[in-house]
Structure formats: C-alpha cells, structure tokens
Amino acid sequence: MREVKFLRQNAPHWKKFEQLLKQPKKADADELADLYTRLTDDLAWAQTYYPNSETTAYLNELTAKVHEQIYENKKEDKRRILHFWKQELPQLYYKxxxxxxxxxxxxxxxxxxxxxxxxxxxxxxxxxxxxxxxxxxxxxxxxxxxxxxxxxxxxxxxxxxxxxxxxxxxxxxxxxxxxxxxxxxxxxxxxxxxxxxxxxxxxxxxxxxxxxxxxxxxxxxxxxxxxxxxxxxxxxxxxxxxxxxxxxxxxxxxxxxxxxxxxxxxxxxxxxxxxxxxxxxxxxxxxxxxxxxxxxxxxxxxxxxxxxxxxxxxx
Structure with missing residues (x-):
C-alpha cells in the first residue's frame, strides 16, 4: 500500500485519537487499550514500509502518548482504590x-x-x-x-x-x-x-x-x-x-x-x-x-x- 493511501485511510482515526488524548477524563481504560492496539498495528506497518517517513515519526510519538496515558490511568485507578479504603470509607463510618x-x-x-x-x-x-x-x-x-x-x-x-x-x-x-x-x-x-x-x-x-x-x-x-x-x-x-x-x-x-x-x-x-x-x-x-x-x-x-x-x- 502506498503511503498516501495509508494516510488517507487512517488519518481520520489518528485525529480522533488526538482529540481523545486532549480529554483524558472522557477516555476509559478499555477505549485507551483498543486505541493503543490499533496504533501499534499502524506503527508496525509504517515502520516496515515507510521507516524514515514523517508518518512513522508521527505515529511513534502518538503511540508513546497513548502508552503514557494508559500508565497514568493505571496509577490513578490504584490511587482511587487506596483512597477509598484509607479515607473515604472510614470517613463514612465516622459520619x-x-x-x-x-x-x-x-x-x-x-x-x-x-x-x-x-x-x-x-x-x-x-x-x-x-x-x-x-x-x-x-x-x-x-x-x-x-x-x-x-x-x-x-x-x-x-x-x-x-x-x-x-x-x-x-x-x-x-x-x-x-x-x-x-x-x-x-x-x-x-x-x-x-x-x-x-x-x-x-x-x-x-x-x-x-x-x-x-x-x-x-x-x-x-x-x-x-x-x-x-x-x-x-x-x-x-x-x-x-x-x-x-x-x-x-x-x-x-x-x-x-x-x-x-x-x-x-x-x-x-x-x-x-x-x-x-x-x-x-x-x-x-x-x-x-x-x-x-x-x-x-x-x-x-x-x-x-x-x-x-x-x-x-x-
């Protein structure tokens, strides 16, 4: 597949992903996981067929951002769980x-x-x-x-x-x-x-x-x-x-x-x-x-x- 056709087919999805990353609170864990899977597939294709192109560099950067967001979400989930047992629940029992x-x-x-x-x-x-x-x-x-x-x-x-x-x-x-x-x-x-x-x-x-x-x-x-x-x-x-x-x-x-x-x-x-x-x-x-x-x-x-x-x- 020529790079122009690859861009035309997938660019709308990538733009959508960028918008999603700008509003992380609206992106749940499953959605981000699906996004990451699709991006890694696209990145693998680009690295194979267009290794030195701007498309590959762009996808590499976007994939890294998604990976970082997934990691942050995991840390946030752990903090929320810990906060529930250490703070929120005991405070309810006191109240x-x-x-x-x-x-x-x-x-x-x-x-x-x-x-x-x-x-x-x-x-x-x-x-x-x-x-x-x-x-x-x-x-x-x-x-x-x-x-x-x-x-x-x-x-x-x-x-x-x-x-x-x-x-x-x-x-x-x-x-x-x-x-x-x-x-x-x-x-x-x-x-x-x-x-x-x-x-x-x-x-x-x-x-x-x-x-x-x-x-x-x-x-x-x-x-x-x-x-x-x-x-x-x-x-x-x-x-x-x-x-x-x-x-x-x-x-x-x-x-x-x-x-x-x-x-x-x-x-x-x-x-x-x-x-x-x-x-x-x-x-x-x-x-x-x-x-x-x-x-x-x-x-x-x-x-x-x-x-x-x-x-x-x-x-």
Missing part, C-alpha cells in the same frame, strides 16, 4: 457513627430477647432455629461433638456457600432500609434473636463457653459486619425520613449511595469470616490460646477500622 450505635443497640437488645426467651421457653429455639437444626444439635451433643455442624461439608463448598449467603444477608439488611429503616431493624432483630437463642440452647447443656469460643472465631467478623450493614440500611432509611434541606429524592439518592459504599466495604470482611468458618472453625479442639488469639485479633480489627481509625482521621 454515620450514630447509626452504627443504633444498629448495634438493636442487635444487642434482640440478642438479649433471644437468650431470655430460650431460657424461659424450651421450645423457643425450635421456633427460631427449626426442629431439624435443634434435633441435629442435640444429637451432636449426645455424641460428644456439639459443634459437629461445622465439620459436615467440604471446606471449599462451605466457604463459597457461607460467603455468598453472608454477602446476600448484608445487602438485604441495607436494601431493607428503603422501608423507612423498618425492614433493616427487623432483620437486625431476627439475627440478634437467632444468635441469642442459639447460645442459650447450648448454655442449657453447660456448653456456653465452648460455643462462644467456637462460634466467635468467625462470628466476631460476621456479626459485626451484619450490624454495620444494618447501619448502612438505616443511613438510607433516614435519607427518606429526614431529607433536611434537600428534596426527598435528592436526599434518598445521596444516602443510598453512602449506604451502598458502607455495605460494599464489608465484602472483604465477609470473605475472611467465610474462610474462618469453613477452614478454621471446624477444628473445635484447637488450643484455647489460639481461639482467643483469633477472636481478639478480629475484635481489635473491627474496633480499629470502624471506630478508632475513623476518629483518628477527623483529628
């Missing part, structure tokens, strides 16, 4: 610390209701946990392996199932906030009562300490994350109930966006909790110090990232 307190209070009250109800009504756990689960647990206790439920499934299958379910529950707790926070409150109540009834059932067999040491290996992270997801739901619900000086729709959109970020930030927590429940909790005979170390480490992380670190950022 909505009152909602976190409310969600935690609702959960603790529900936990107490579950414990008291089970201790005063032996059939309460059957109503909350289901006959099948209670019967299985009693059978495991009689077999001197009260926590055998955590050993039943293959670790990887258990990990995937638990993690997906926990993420689903957290997003349900968040989305339920659209019902003026009532739906979120009910989900927090249910989860609190469920855990309370579960622990009280074991306490009747003198196994409360053992159940706490086993369950809270993963439960420290898991339950904390569910409470925080509940707080995110309350954030969205309050945006509907109390729009302040904003239009109600504007307030809802803003609060929903913030609540969604708070919930999304919990995904790594649920993944880690799912890993612990699937691969670690099953070792119910592990040394006491190791159990306490995992539980204490999880608790310290929750206190640091969701409470202490956000406060530190505001100072």
């Amino acid at each position: 909505h610390h009152l909602k976190l307190t409310i969600a935690f209070t609702v959960f603790v009250i529900a936990l107490g209701i579950g414990i008291i109800s089970e201790l005063n009504d032996p059939d309460f756990s059957r109503m909350i946990l289901g006959d099948q689960y209670v019967n299985m647990t009693i059978h495991n206790i009689e077999q001197n392996d009260p926590m055998a439920v955590y050993k039943q499934d293959h670790s990887m299958d258990m990990f995937l199932g638990i993690t997906i379910n926990n993420i689903r529950v957290s997003f349900m707790a968040f989305v339920s906030g659209v019902l003026a926070s009532v739906g979120t409150g009910l989900l927090l109540m249910y989860n609190g009562i469920f855990i309370g009834a579960f622990l009280a059932m074991f306490s009747k067999y003198g196994l409360v300490t053992e159940s706490l040491l086993v369950v809270f290996i993963h439960g420290t992270l898991e339950l904390s994350a569910i409470v925080i997801a509940g707080a995110a739901g309350i954030v969205m619900g309050n945006g509907i109930l109390f729009p302040g000086s904003y239009k109600r729709l504007t307030s809802f959109k803003q609060s929903a966006r913030e609540g969604l970020k708070m919930t999304f930030g919990l995904v790594p927590i649920f993944i880690l909790a799912g890993f612990l429940e699937s691969f670690v909790t099953r070792y119910t005979e592990m040394p006491l110090l190791l159990s306490l170390f995992i539980i204490a480490g999880s608790l310290l992380f929750v206190l640091w990232y969701f409470i202490l670190y956000p406060r530190h950022l505001q100072q």
Whole structure:
C-alpha cells in the first residue's frame, strides 16, 4: 500500500485519537487499550514500509502518548482504590457513627430477647432455629461433638456457600432500609434473636463457653459486619425520613449511595469470616490460646477500622 493511501485511510482515526488524548477524563481504560492496539498495528506497518517517513515519526510519538496515558490511568485507578479504603470509607463510618450505635443497640437488645426467651421457653429455639437444626444439635451433643455442624461439608463448598449467603444477608439488611429503616431493624432483630437463642440452647447443656469460643472465631467478623450493614440500611432509611434541606429524592439518592459504599466495604470482611468458618472453625479442639488469639485479633480489627481509625482521621 502506498503511503498516501495509508494516510488517507487512517488519518481520520489518528485525529480522533488526538482529540481523545486532549480529554483524558472522557477516555476509559478499555477505549485507551483498543486505541493503543490499533496504533501499534499502524506503527508496525509504517515502520516496515515507510521507516524514515514523517508518518512513522508521527505515529511513534502518538503511540508513546497513548502508552503514557494508559500508565497514568493505571496509577490513578490504584490511587482511587487506596483512597477509598484509607479515607473515604472510614470517613463514612465516622459520619454515620450514630447509626452504627443504633444498629448495634438493636442487635444487642434482640440478642438479649433471644437468650431470655430460650431460657424461659424450651421450645423457643425450635421456633427460631427449626426442629431439624435443634434435633441435629442435640444429637451432636449426645455424641460428644456439639459443634459437629461445622465439620459436615467440604471446606471449599462451605466457604463459597457461607460467603455468598453472608454477602446476600448484608445487602438485604441495607436494601431493607428503603422501608423507612423498618425492614433493616427487623432483620437486625431476627439475627440478634437467632444468635441469642442459639447460645442459650447450648448454655442449657453447660456448653456456653465452648460455643462462644467456637462460634466467635468467625462470628466476631460476621456479626459485626451484619450490624454495620444494618447501619448502612438505616443511613438510607433516614435519607427518606429526614431529607433536611434537600428534596426527598435528592436526599434518598445521596444516602443510598453512602449506604451502598458502607455495605460494599464489608465484602472483604465477609470473605475472611467465610474462610474462618469453613477452614478454621471446624477444628473445635484447637488450643484455647489460639481461639482467643483469633477472636481478639478480629475484635481489635473491627474496633480499629470502624471506630478508632475513623476518629483518628477527623483529628
């Protein structure tokens, strides 16, 4: 192909690429990657057939600019991700610390209701946990392996199932906030009562300490994350109930966006909790110090990232 024809066919595309580089914010990563691929193809052709021409020099310079822009975009993406976890997310948790307190209070009250109800009504756990689960647990206790439920499934299958379910529950707790926070409150109540009834059932067999040491290996992270997801739901619900000086729709959109970020930030927590429940909790005979170390480490992380670190950022 003669150089004149090559220019006539491709010059409009190159001009378009130049305009795109002048407005980098409008160019997404995929678009720039496609651009770079096309330019390198054109450059390879030009270097082969017109090695000393101005066309080759021009394409070489343009390709270098695109490569630089792709590199800058990658650095910017990394900075944005780091900023989200180090700044934006903790600041949201600080901004909505009152909602976190409310969600935690609702959960603790529900936990107490579950414990008291089970201790005063032996059939309460059957109503909350289901006959099948209670019967299985009693059978495991009689077999001197009260926590055998955590050993039943293959670790990887258990990990995937638990993690997906926990993420689903957290997003349900968040989305339920659209019902003026009532739906979120009910989900927090249910989860609190469920855990309370579960622990009280074991306490009747003198196994409360053992159940706490086993369950809270993963439960420290898991339950904390569910409470925080509940707080995110309350954030969205309050945006509907109390729009302040904003239009109600504007307030809802803003609060929903913030609540969604708070919930999304919990995904790594649920993944880690799912890993612990699937691969670690099953070792119910592990040394006491190791159990306490995992539980204490999880608790310290929750206190640091969701409470202490956000406060530190505001100072």
